Amino acid sequence: xxxxxxNFTPWASLAGGVLLGIASALFILANGRILGISGILGGLxxxxxxxxxxxxxxxxxxxAAPVTLKWLAPAGFLSAPRIDASVAAVVVAGLLxxxxxxxxxxxxxxxxxxxxxxxxPRSLVATGTFxxxxxxxxxxxxxLL
Numbered sequence: 769x770x771x772x773x774x775n776f777t778p779w780a781s782l783a784g785g786v787l788l789g790i791a792s793a794l795f796i797l798a799n800g801r802i803l804g805i806s807g808i809l810g811g812l813x814x815x816x817x818x819x820x821x822x823x824x825x826x827x828x829x830x831x832a833a834p835v836t837l838k839w840l841a842p843a844g845f846l847s848a849p850r851i852d853a854s855v856a857a858v859v860v861a862g863l864l865x866x867x868x869x870x871x872x873x874x875x876x877x878x879x880x881x882x883x884x885x886x887x888x889p890r891s892l893v894a895t896g897t898f899x900x901x902x903x904x905x906x907x908x909x910x911x912l913l
Contacts, residue, residue, distance in 0.1 A: 788877070788881060789881065789885075791803060792881050792882050792885070793885075796882065799822070802874075802878055802882045802883075803877070803878070803881070803882055804874050804875055804877060804878025804879075804882060805830075805875055805877055805878070806866075806869040806870075806874055806875040806878060807874060807875075807878060808823050808826055808827070809823075809827065810870075811823050812824065812827070872894050872897070872898075873890070873894070874891075874894065876895070876898050878891075879891040879894040879895050879898070880895045880898070883895070
């Protein structure tokens with residue numbers, strides 16, 4: 769096994785994880801709600817009265833953040849990710865992720881960050897399942913195909 773040192777980003781990943789943990793903690797302390805993206809987006813599909821405003825603001829903030837970073841960051845700081853898949857494959861993958869999120873009662877961030885920090889047994893099982901499925905897919909793609 770070798771490490772792709774060009775794309776190995778432990779410090780950026782650590783910083784992102786710390787920021788996500790802080791944001792999750794602040795969100796639950798300020799709002800009493802879990803910072804799970806699928807739940808926030810799902811709440812927009814069937815909004816309750818007085819509940820849509822903060823959800824829309826949250827989603828707009830998520831969309832504005834990368835645009836703002838691109839505007840503020842020095843030239844060459846960001847690079848566009850390369851996706852080696854057709855548009856159809858990306859759409860199918862997105863639909864499968866959405867279905868799995870609904871089936872699993874939450875997304876990876878909701879269970880892995882927020883659920884585990886609350887010691888939720890359901891989130892422990894869900895996160896273990898996510899990880900096992902990911903390991904299995906990588907193994908099949910790298911060694912059996």
